[in-house]
Amino acid sequence: MEKIKKTNIIWDKKDLLGLEELSAGEIELILKTAISFKEISERSIKKVPALRGKTIAHLFLEPSTRTRISFELAAKRLSADTIGISGSGSSILKGETMRDTAQNIEAMKVDMIILRHSASGSAHILAKNLKAGVINAGDGCHEHPTQALLDMFTIKEKLGAIKGKKVSIIGDIKHSRVARSNIIGLCKLGAEVTVCAPKTLMPIEIEKMGCKRTYSLEEAMRSADVINVLRLQKERQKKGLLPTIREYIEEYGVTLQKVEKFCKKNIVIMHPGPINRGIEMSQDVADSDKAVILEQVTNGIAIRMAVMFLLSQYKQK
Ligand code: CP
Secondary structure, three states: OOOOOOOOOOOOOOOEOOOOOOOHHHHHHHHHHHHHHHHHHHOOOOOOOOOOOOEEEEEEOOOOOHHHHHHHHHHHHOOOEEEEEEHHHOHHHHOOOHHHHHHHHHHOOOOEEEEEEOOOOHHHHHHHHOOOEEEEEEEOOOEOHHHHHHHHHHHHHHHOOOOOOEEEEEOOOOOOHHHHHHHHHHHHOOOEEEEEOOHHHOOOOHHHHOOEEEOOHHHHHHOOOEEEEOOOOHHHHHHOOOOOHHHHHHHHOEOHHHHHHHOOOOOEEEOOOOOOEOOOEOHHHHOOOOEOHHHHHHHHHHHHHHHHHHHHOOOOO
């Protein structure tokens, strides 16, 4: 891990909506802040008083395991009071809008709202209409900033730096908010990013984001220091984007045989989860010592603690 360098960057944002809105310096500030928060989760008493007296609402209107639990644990380890609201347990089912729900939560003097939503741009709508801080925990196909931040933190921890490292993102690039946030963040910090997918799962003009494209898994694996493998969103099958899942596995499934044949010896293998074992990644790769998937999950708490801490420092002008 790189030593923490002194930085002149001051956090002055109420919300974290995406990595598109952040400068390289702001991304680095979050990564540096997370280093000091990581150690707290190693203690027997995993708590600091940084957010004592603050209330954080977790508004998760789309399924989540990792992100929801990670945000909740991060808030609790900072001593914030937390409430969890799901779509099925709220008045959204009776027709209340997301904005009305959030404004009612804010009226109860909640300081920060963490939102997961299936619609792209939903976090931006909340941020515009609330004084409370808003953190995007994944909005449709748009962005998943804390996932990309924890991925970058893990790369830095494993390789010592991000600048100049070659990262291949493999899988359903077209529908992936994780891919978008990773491409944006990694390019801002000077990594060389290649995306790899079948043509039907590759966005047009993806190179405009600053990455390279390839349709060859072998090429994506050969060049990489890191491969980040994305979930094949099986629900897309119904839309005829792939002939069959079997053919996807043959062409793009990451197996131990392909890793041993094409990848560098010290390759770092990542997956944001949830994994479809045996589809985008074989069982033996997911469980191999090259995979850092559970380390990514551990690092997620430190990143989310850092983000919530920095947002809590924001002063309304
Ligand atoms: N990586 C991720 O966002 O996982 P969840 O959908 O379980 O939160």
